[in-house]
Amino acid sequence: MESFDLAPGAEFELHARTVNPQFVRVLRTIGFDRSWARAEGQYLYDADGTRYTIEEYVTVHDWLQGDFGVARAPRTVRVLVEFDARAAEVVRGRKVHASQRLALAADGRARASFAVPQDARVMAAVRAWILGFGASARVVEPRELADDVAGELRRAAARYP
Secondary structure (H helix, E strand, O other): OOOOOOOHHHHHHHHHHHHOOOHHHHHHHHOOOHHHHEEEEOOOEOOOOOOOEHHHHHOHHHOOOOHEEEEEOOOOOEEEEEEHHHHHHHHOOOEEEEEOEEEEEEOOOEEEEEEEOOOOHHHHHHHHHOOOHHHEEEEEEHHHHHHHHHHHHHHHHOOOO
């Protein structure tokens, strides 16, 4: 059996390239890509003796995107979706993102808005969530997402005679 040595931290790059890049992102988010030597109270110490507070290093809340995955990007996208009365009850009963805000109309409709990272995986998860409501949801913004969802619903409808 052949063996080889990896430089410190290289196992994360190898795992990301060959096995599961999302898992590596999660491990980095929670500080598992460092060699922590010890912990005392709220402090973590790396192998060089540098002290970190957990809050300084591990900003998990910045990375967790609720039902939409794990990501962080320099820019965010505001998503605004309108739901008919049938779907509004479901939407009111579940908070899918920390930034989610709801506006309720007298006729039972609801509008959900949230700001998510401009990240392809997060936007794919947002798209899938919206498509799960079928004709009961309408994307108001961003326009690109609205066009994408509308196109997918047209393709789905075309499969039925």
